[in-house]
Each structure stands twice: as structure tokens, then as C-alpha cells.
Amino acid sequence: MVNTSVDTEKKILEAAKRVFLVKGLSGARMQEIADEAGINKSLLHYYFRSKQQLFKAIFEEIFSHFFPALISIFNNNEPLELKISMIVDQYIDEFGNKGYVPLFLINEIYQNPELVSSLSGKMDKMVHSEFMKELQEGIQSGKYVEVSPMQLLSNILSLCIFPILAQPMLKSVFQIGNEEYNKFLEERKKLIPEMILKNLIK
């Protein structure tokens, strides 16, 4: 029966992820993380010296998962048009009912932008991906309208993620429940790529 350090560390990380994601750095409590992991609070400090360090471990895990999902699509063999649909599907499926994940990232980075600077290596892969090459080639060949990659990527991410962040607000404003909201998101899987492509293809 191996129920030792590796196991405990994993339990802590999973518990901490759950709590930090929902409550954020300032809202999370070490005691709550310990309870969630079913261990003594001191153990948290035994494995991770401080709240800050535990948080950093979690943040980097979440952050490191968020963009690679994009990057792997950015670098696959499909044509750019399909890549866009894949990104939209991916984000809506993955975060449609987990808006707290992108919200967590936006929040913590907004409060403390340095969090990212140490991880900037991961970004380069995105800026220099197949997606970007294909885009630039398409622009030069006259297939695509001239558009800055930053604007295009912002448009895609905005249309996918914002309605997920604003889910409770949208539900209130338009007086709808979960069922209708999910239909709304499903509609967007078609709507967003159409919109992006209609503005990209000459």
C-alpha cells in the first residue's frame, strides 16, 4: 500500500486547484484547502512553504494548460478555416460550464502581471505557429483581408470566452436558465466561425 509523499502532494494540488480556481488567491483559505484534501493544515506548509508558493504551482498548471490547447490546434495540419472552428469548439466545450477557469486567469494576471512574465516562453510558440504562417501567406496571396494577427486572435478569443465569463450577467439580463444558455452557446459554435471567416476571406 503506497500512500506516501507523491500521493499526498497530488491530493494537495488537486484540492488547491479546486479552491484557488473558484475563490482566487485572496479569497482562498489554507484551512479550506487542507479540509478539501482531507489532511492537516501543517502538511500544506510541509509540501509548499507558503500560500504564495502553493498558489504559484497551481497558477502555472492552469496557465500552462490554457494556451497549449490553442497551440496544438494552431500547429496541426488542417486548413486555417477549420482550425478556427476547432478552437471555437474547444473553448466552448471546455469552459462553457467552467467559466471560473478563464476568469481565474484574467483576474490573477490583472492583479499581478508578473505572474506571466516567467512563462513567456510558452507564448512564442503561439505567435510563431503554423496558424500565423498560414495567415500571413493567405494575406500576401490576396486570399485574406489584411488583418493584424493580434486583432484576429483577440476577436476569436473574445467571442468565445466573454459570453462564458458573463454567463450570470447574461442570464439575468435576458432572463434565461441553464438550458437556454447552453443552446445559446451551441449556436455560437456555428456563429463565431462564420463571423470570423466572413471578415477574413476576401
Added chain:
Amino acid sequence: MVNTSVDTEKKILEAAKRVFLVKGLSGARMQEIADEAGINKSLLHYYFRSKQQLFKAIFEEIFSHFFPALISIFNNNEPLELKISMIVDQYIDEFGNKGYVPLFLINEIYQNPELVSSLSGKMDKMVHSEFMKELQEGIQSGKYVEVSPMQLLSNILSLCIFPILAQPMLKSVFQIGNEEYNKFLEERKKLIPEMILKNLIK
């Protein structure tokens, strides 16, 4: 020299607004608000019984300002095409360097959706505005593509607000500074209405 209750209350509200907007409910400290207002901490509890009540006062002020800006544009005399441009300009100008305002709203509503339910009256005006009438008429007359108002409004708000929320992240990913970021936002004032209209007009 009238330097009495009215004055103090205003000082408190302004200080609380500054602190709550940036730190959020859980991150804000009553002592910090008191210092910011230049008064004793006990006074906060004299004017507003608890942190919760002070927060509620601030939240409602922020929230009540956020949508009416939209609503007044929604109900003016300009044609729908121009209304859209006005909304985009309004939000980018107002929140371009104050992303913490929409972020504050999204956050606090996400954590506590009931915050909005008491204010739902304000929303009706938006759903039943001139904008929506014009949209529906345009759709019926065949001028506009058939699109749900919720999708359209989500698209507009997404494209305006998300890049403002994600400002620090975008700056990191694309390795740009304030100057270039502001140019990016200015570009969007043209880009967004073009994009919305190209997808709306048949």
C-alpha cells in the same frame, strides 16, 4: 463651513469605490478604505453598518452606471448602424484604461449572482429598447440577417470588453507596451462595427 454627514458619506463612498473596484469584495480591507477616505475606521461602520452593506452600495452604483450608458444609446434617434459605433466608442473610451471596472462587475456577479436579481428592473429597458425594435423591424423587412438579439449584443460586448479585460495577458503574449496597446484599441473602434455590420446587413 458645512463639513458634515453628507460630505463624509461622499468621501467614504468615493474611497470605497476606489478600493473595492481594484481589490474586489474579498480583497478590500475596511482599514484601507478608511485611510483612503482620511477618516477613522469606526466611521465606516457608523455610516454603513457592515462591509457587506458598504459593498452593496458601491456595487449598485457601479452596476447602475454600466448599463444605462448602453441604454441611453439604445434609445437615441440615430440609426442602428450608428448606434453600434457609438456603443463601441463609448465602451472603449470609458474602460480602455479602466478594465478593472467591467472585471469587478463580472467577478462579483460570478461569485454572487443574486447581486443582480434585485436590480433586474434596469434590464427590461435594455431588452425593450429602440435598438431592439429597430433590429426586429430590420429583420422582418429583410434588411438584416436573422439573428437573436442576445447573440448580437453578446458579440458587440465581447469584442469591446474582452480585450480590455485581457489587456495584461495580450500585452505579455504579443510583447507590446502601453502605446501599442492603445493603438490596438483605437483600431478596434473601426474594426468592430465593420465586423458586426458585415454580419448583420444582408
Added chain:
DNA sequence: ATGTAGTTTAACCATTTGGTCAAATTTAGG
């Protein structure tokens, strides 16, 4: 079995935090 290193726990600690209260100060009316 036994000693040792690694792991886990309970008991504490110092600081922070939202909140209370009685005393002090200011304001305004008679």
C-alpha cells in the same frame, strides 16, 4: 527489533480583520 529519515498531526503564535463601545468632539438650536 531497532534506529533513522521522512511524513503527519495537534497545539500554538503573531498578525490581521471586521466589528463594538464608550468617551471626546463638533454642530446647531434655544
Added chain:
DNA sequence: CCTAAATTTGACCAAATGGTTAAACTACAT
């Protein structure tokens, strides 16, 4: 001026919070 009410303050409190420490427990090699 005097007084009563409203306003403001400093001292204080209990609970919560991140963190420490020494003791207890476990695994395991000898």
C-alpha cells in the same frame, strides 16, 4: 452660553488566518 443631538475617535475584542514547532507516527533498511 448651554445643552442635546449628531459626528468622530481611540481603545478594545473575538474570530480568522498564515505560519511555526515539537512531538508522534510510519516506512523501511540494517
